Every structure is written in C-alpha cells, then in structure tokens.
Amino acid sequence: MKRTVLFILTAAIATATVSPAVAAVNFDQLRDENLSKVDFDRLREENLDKDAVNFDQLRDENLSKVDFDRLREENLDKDAVNFDQLRDENLSKVDFDQLREENLDKDAVNFDQLREENLSKANEV
Secondary structure: OHHHHHHHHHHHHHHHHHEEEEEEEEHHHHHHHHHHHOHHHHHHHHHHHHOOOOOOHHHHHHOOOOOOHHHHHHHOOOOOOOHHHOOOOOOHHHHHHHHHHHHHHOOOOOHHHHHHHHHHHHHHH
C-alpha cells in the first residue's frame, strides 16, 4: 500500500513539474498573432474622433493667451531679486587682495613657492 501511494505521489509530482515546461506560453508567437488582429491606425483615428485631447492644438491656444513679456515685467516690479545689482554691491564690499594676503599669512599653501621648489628639485636630478 505504501509503495502504491508513493508511486502515485511521485507520478503526480513529476507531472506537475514537467507539464508547465511543456505547455509554456510563447509570448513572442502570441504577440505576433495578436498584432495582426489589431488595426492600430484605425484605433488611433477612432480615438482622435472621440474628443481626445489634442495637446498641440491646446498648447498653441494657451500660448496665445499669455503675454510672457508682461509677466516678466510684473515679476521684476514685485521686488524680485536683481542678482546683477546684488553682485555688484557685494563685490564692492570685499577686498580680494586683502583676503589673499590674509590667507597667505595663515600658512595656506603657496602654490608659486611650491612649484618653484619642485622645479628646482627636478632640475637637480
């Protein structure tokens, strides 16, 4: 009895593991078969006829409703930051020569001196 049950169980497991491999779906073949059944040009035309949104037309209509030059002027008048003016004001507040000297005095790397030292070592060799 145990042998019969074991045989039936083994046969069921073998069938369950082999059957899906044999009956696997070939998606490439299925796609090719279904592509020939659909007329995409006709579907596209039907969808255009169904009051679908034409984004090109919509964009053109809306662009003509907006005066971007006027909006730009309004935004400039609303205390927006004028970066050119701000940069000019801040540049006049900084003495870069003084900052450079301070940084050289703080044992920062002096690249000119370092380059000269390395060139003289290379010439000695």
